[in-house]
Amino acid sequence: MKVIKFGGSSLASGEQLKKVFNIVISDSERKIVVVSAPGKRNSDDIKVTDLLIATAERQLRNEKNEELIEEVIARYASIAEELSIPADIITTIREDLLALVHADQSDEKRYIDALKASGEDNNAKLVAAFFQSQGVEAEYVCPKQAGLIVTDEEGYTSVLPESYERLSALRDRKGIVVFPGFFGYTEDGDVLTFSRSGSDITGSILAAAVKADFYENFTDVDAVYSVNPNVVSNPKEIREITYREMRELSYAGFTVLHDEALIPAFRAGIPVNIRNTNNPTAPGTLIVNKRNNTNGPVIxxxxxxxxxxxxxxxxxxxxxxxxxxxxxxxxxxxxxxxxxxxxxxxxxxxxxxxxxxxxxxxxxxxxxxxxxxxxxxxxxxxxxxxxxxxxxxxxxxxxxxxxxxxxxxxxxxxxxxxxxxxxxxxxxxxxxxxxxxxxxxxxxxxxx
Ligand SMILES: Nc1ncnc2c1ncn2[C@@H]1O[C@H](COP(=O)(O)OP(=O)(O)O)[C@@H](O)[C@H]1O
Ligand SMILES: N[C@@H](CC(=O)OP(=O)(O)O)C(=O)O
Missing domain, CATH: 3.30.2130.10 (VC0802-like)
Known part of the structure; x- marks a missing residue:
């Protein structure tokens, strides 16, 4: 079984969702699909997560935010329209979003987190509806219902160890599970998000919980490169890298994978494969425990x-x-x-x-x-x-x-x-x- 995570760039438009669908159905082992919120369609675009943060902050300052709310809904609506997904999903998304905007604001952090998390939550509902519209058995699974319980520390959230046992039941679900990334629930039932780009962490947690054979992380580059491609053009691709090396590099600026996303997969001994949604035949980069050192001293x-x-x-x-x-x-x-x-x-x-x-x-x-x-x-x-x-x-x-x-x-x-x-x-x-x-x-x- 494989857990497969798609980042915001892979889910930014209807065209991207078609690629996601084809990737998932091309391999029957791909059973658990973790999704981010719709990301940037081009370099000038705004991620849904950023629109949601701005919406929440304006609400807290009693400033107008109706345009932002409509912009968020329009992102989902344009995907639904492009893919001819039945429109009632957009009605559900609108109702959910408005309820969150007008929810209790006494705890500002929790209020912002709940709105932020809705980006992935509603996207998971949309992706599941799209898969169903294509005749594939797929269901949205809520992290609360599945048991993704997180800690509530000052400025930091991480998975509680007991979550793994509960989440392992996902393995027995029929059909494809579509699971929103980026957040879990506290023991009191409140939503808390991981730090930015944290859907990578969710994917790794689920991979460890269901003892997946692979954790595939689909993004918008063919591989992890030996240096940030935005700094050096056409850098060398890395075929294989160890968890330790990748952990150090993602901590230090390789934003392609969240630096906290390796620990669950590493502890469970699950290889992580970084791949490109826009070029799915490329082998990508494999993150493993041990590699042959063919690279010289530096990777x-x-x-x-x-x-x-x-x-x-x-x-x-x-x-x-x-x-x-x-x-x-x-x-x-x-x-x-x-x-x-x-x-x-x-x-x-x-x-x-x-x-x-x-x-x-x-x-x-x-x-x-x-x-x-x-x-x-x-x-x-x-x-x-x-x-x-x-x-x-x-x-x-x-x-x-x-x-x-x-x-x-x-x-x-x-x-x-x-x-x-x-x-x-x-x-x-x-x-x-x-x-x-x-x-x-x-x-x-x-x-x-
Ligand atoms: N060493 C690296 N190798 C590959 N990509 C890198 C590296 N360092 C930074 N990046 C950036 O990470 C981006 C992918 O991560 P991200 O934007 O979070 O994707 P996603 O939307 O799929 O989560 C790439 O487009 C690239 O700009
Ligand atoms: N949507 C959240 C979480 C995430 O993982 O996103 P992405 O996969 O686009 O990096 C963010 O923007 O932080």
Whole structure:
């Protein structure tokens, strides 16, 4: 049995849905279909999820949002019309959406999440209706009814372990299951969404729950490329990659797969196949536990901007018991997570996503770090990009760091920081945000 997920780009129009249908029915193992909300039809288009977020935010500010609501409905209606799906599905979608817009707004996060999730929920209903109209046995399955229960943590949602057992019953359903991605229900019955692009996570959860043979993730590229194709044109395709490598690369900027989507499939030992809806005969990229290393030291180079660093120095920091705890507890009080902590004898640097702090919280954090830790220096540097060079082969190849550092030096990119060690399969370089693309090009041309 295969679980097959289609991203928003694969579901953006009636024409795309026809491709989806043909892909699903071409293989009788494709039994569970996870769908995103309709995505962009072209680069200037707006994803349904973004329209829904804007609708919710305007409602919360008591601003007019009727046009946005109609735009959302029109996206589904144009697909239904293009595919001659009976129009009553659009009436259902309209009623559902209006009920959500006018629902209780006392908990803003839950209100926004419920509206956001309706993008995939209503799309799953539409896709199921389309399959049925083609004479195929297919049913929409509600995540609540199926038992996709999620945690309710501060700013974070993940699947509860007991969900797997309940979801395993999906295996016994007759016909094709069409399941909305991106959200689950709390134990209290409220909708919570995963982070953006989280339908990938739903697909992986279901694949693990039903012990699928494969998790196929259909998107709009022929493969995972060794570097973001929006940065380097015609990059090398990756045929096979390990879970560990892909996890590092998707964390660091390979948006083709959500970085949390690998864990459920990895734990259950299910291979993940990234494929192209627009070119379904292409083999795509297979994500597996072990691969033959035919790639040399590096398999991929990913990058992401929007980071800052907080450099803290204090003479004899290494001798001070509890320094790290005190430092991190100050961040914790402001709800700020850190990504990396490269350190020396008398200094440590915290690397964080910059959008977690505004100018005011930053000032307070710096002041508290300085005063409470009696630091000699606390310096914040903004607008950094992190570049991750990844490959299982690094462990067996001497000199990879030197090659990377030389390539950056030759391209006149100053390395602000290097972090290598904890992970055996990656090294991280921090550079100034404006040097990001230059650095990625230089590293790509060094290793490929
Ligand atoms: N290394 C990479 N390989 C392939 N695609 C990548 C990579 N890095 C970023 N991408 C981007 O990921 C996109 C696919 O992800 P996404 O837009 O979320 O698709 P979907 O709508 O199918 O969920 C590609 O179109 C591409 O622009
Ligand atoms: N629709 C949601 C979830 C998702 O997974 O979408 P996509 O498959 O288009 O990345 C989002 O835009 O975040």
């Amino acid at each position: 991929g180079i990913a990058s992401d901007k929007g980071f800052c660093s907080i450099y803290i120095s204090k003479y004899l920091m290494n001798r001070e018991v509890g320094f790290g705890r005190k430092m991190l507890s100050i961040l914790e009080e402001y709800g700020v997570a850190y990504e990396h902590t490269p350190s020396g004898i008398d200094d440590v640097t915290l690397i964080l996503r910059q959008d977690q702090m505004n100018a005011e919280t930053e000032e307070k954090i710096v002041q508290r770090l300085t005063e409470e830790l009696h630091a000699d220096e606390v310096i914040v540097e903004h607008n950094l990009a992190l570049i991750m060079v990844v490959g299982e082969g690094m462990r067996h190849n001497v000199g990879t760091t030197a090659r990377a550092a030389k390539a950056l030096a030759d391209a006149k990119v100053n390395i602000e920081m290097i972090n290598q060690g904890s992970s055996e399969v990656s090294m991280m370089f921090a550079v100034k945000g404006e040097s990001e693309d230059k650095a990625v090009h230089a590293l790509y041309h060094e290793f490929f």
